[in-house]
Amino acid sequence: MARRRSVGIIALALALALTLLAAATASAATQTVSRTFGPIKIGGYEVKQDTTMGIPNAGVDGYVTDMTVNVVDRRGKPLPISRIMLHHVVFLNMGSPGDMRRDRTCGEFTLWNSRDTLPALAERFYAAGEERAEMHLPPGYGYRVSSRDTWFMVWMLMNHRQMPDEAYVKYTMTIEEQQLRPVTPYWLDVANCSVDPIYNVPGDGRAGSLHRRTAEFTMQESGRVVAGSGHVHGGGQSLSVTQPTCENREVARFLPTWGARSHPFYNVKPILHEPGPINVTTMQSPTGIPVTAGSKLALTSTYDGALPHTRVMGISVIYVSPDEAVTDPCAALPGDISYSERPAGRSTPPRFTVPLTGIDPKTGKAVTIQAPPGRRVALRSGSTVDVRGFAFSKPNIALRKGARLTWRFRDRGAIHNVTLASGPIGFGSDNLDRGTFSQRFTKKGTYRIFCALHPVAMTESVVVR
Numbered sequence: 393m394a395r396r397r398s399v400g401i402i403a404l405a406l407a408l409a410l411t412l413l414a415a416a417t418a419s420a421a422t423q424t425v426s427r428t429f430g431p432i433k434i435g436g437y438e439v440k441q442d443t444t445m446g447i448p449n450a451g452v453d454g455y456v457t458d459m460t461v462n463v464v465d466r467r468g469k470p471l472p473i474s475r476i477m478l479h480h481v482v483f484l485n486m487g488s489p490g491d492m493r494r495d496r497t498c499g500e501f502t503l504w505n506s507r508d509t510l511p512a513l514a515e516r517f518y519a520a521g522e523e524r525a526e527m528h529l530p531p532g533y534g535y536r537v538s539s540r541d542t543w544f545m546v547w548m549l550m551n552h553r554q555m556p557d558e559a560y561v562k563y564t565m566t567i568e569e570q571q572l573r574p575v576t577p578y579w580l581d582v583a584n585c586s587v588d589p590i591y592n593v594p595g596d597g598r599a600g601s602l603h604r605r606t607a608e609f610t611m612q613e614s615g616r617v618v619a620g621s622g623h624v625h626g627g628g629q630s631l632s633v634t635q636p637t638c639e640n641r642e643v644a645r646f647l648p649t650w651g652a653r654s655h656p657f658y659n660v661k662p663i664l665h666e667p668g669p670i671n672v673t674t675m676q677s678p679t680g681i682p683v684t685a686g687s688k689l690a691l692t693s694t695y696d697g698a699l700p701h702t703r704v705m706g707i708s709v710i711y712v713s714p715d716e717a718v719t720d721p722c723a724a725l726p727g728d729i730s731y732s733e734r735p736a737g738r739s740t741p742p743r744f745t746v747p748l749t750g751i752d753p754k755t756g757k758a759v760t761i762q763a764p765p766g767r768r769v770a771l772r773s774g775s776t777v778d779v780r781g782f783a784f785s786k787p788n789i790a791l792r793k794g795a796r797l798t799w800r801f802r803d804r805g806a807i808h809n810v811t812l813a814s815g816p817i818g819f820g821s822d823n824l825d826r827g828t829f830s831q832r833f834t835k836k837g838t839y840r841i842f843c844a845l846h847p848v849a850m851t852e853s854v855v856v857r
């Protein structure tokens with residue numbers, strides 16, 4: 393009897409322990425985890441960009457349902473843009489043995505020097521810029537992750553102060569350990585497959601005109617688009633996702649909101665690029681927008697066409713829940729498509745002129761300049777400017793209308809570009825450490841130019857008469 397009772401007590405204790413364990417497991421099923429990468433050391437007024445392999449991954453096996461990112465100090469406190477600006481950050485996942493990932497819209501990525509490429513053996517699954525885009529999937533869906541994943545990060549940060557600084561990129565994820573319906577990220581990008589997917593809006597149209605750029609993407613599986621987000625730069629009007637296969641009907645539209653005139657983006661000096669939006673709407677649909685393997689989605693990026701906007705982007709990341717039961721990509725759209733609310737702000741991109749910035753020789757501080765120091769030299773069409781030693785060899789140039797200028801990139805190992813800050817027509821070169829870039833100046837006026845990677849050190853003024 394005694395033995396039986398003890399067995400009974402043990403059984404009871406075991407049952408109790410199992411119950412407690414189950415409760416513990418249930419409470420651990422959803423967790424919020426934060427990971428930090430850094431420190432990233434950035435010189436005074438430096439724009440720093442890189443691709444880092446092996447950043448901390450989710451650390452657990454499960455499904456990411458929500459993800460946010462910010463730039464913080466050593467103690468985890470968010471850094472104001474008066475110190476560091478997170479220009480953009482992209483997260484890529486190579487997966488793990490037995491669950492290798494590949495990017496769905498690129499075979500290979502072009503690297504920072506615009507020349508070397510790497511096979512796209514990792515999928516871009518989340519990104520954010522100044523608008524701090526967030527990933528929020530509808531209930532029941534998740535992006536599958538494992539503690540054995542290899543993660544990459546493509547990032548660009550700007551130091552707005554004279555003194556060297558350091559920053560950490562902190563990303564926070566809600567992770568569900570139970571199985572959810574997995575989503576596949578599709579990266580839609582009108583300048584796709586580059587770690588710096590930029591293009592330039594000439595901005596020589598009349599007031600109110602628009603500039604559009606479209607790219608098409610082939611879906612690799614049938615399923616339903618359950619969420620999406622967008623990224624544009626200064627001057628952006630909208631991002632529109634359409635189905636060319638279905639009379640090009642619009643299935644999603646992402647809208648930027650711009651800060652008020654008093655917003656730090658327009659007031660924290662130096663201003664090293666045209667400020668981006670403070671928010672871009674995100675889309676959710678628990679039912680999902682139908683897509684089928686082989687059908688196409690198009691992304692159209694629309695910008696203001698009346699002012700130049702250089703080195704802009706047009707990107708949307710959408711999340712597809714694979715479902716072989718979807719056979720008609722043109723089936724009726726679900727009734728549950730919803731968008732995040734737009735914050736207070738301006739709904740159309742403000743007119744903004746990017747100033748040239750130089751260094752005050754006395755204080756070493758950044759100041760707005762009209763032109764770099766030095767005399768202006770008149771050049772014939774076909775003349776060349778050397779880009780060498782972190783400088784343009786001829787910083788002040790006068791040209792006749794219609795003349796062509798060629799920049800020769802001669803800083804081996806250091807990448808530069810030639811980018812319009814302000815002027816009659818927008819243009820920008822690739823990021824280059826060799827080779828040349830040419831531009832014909834077809835409109836009279838003053839062209840203020842900089843290297844967007846070294847905007848304080850490398851400036852140039854071209855007056856076209």
Ligand SMILES: [Cu+2]
Nearest residue numbers: 808843845846
């Ligand atoms: Cu440069």
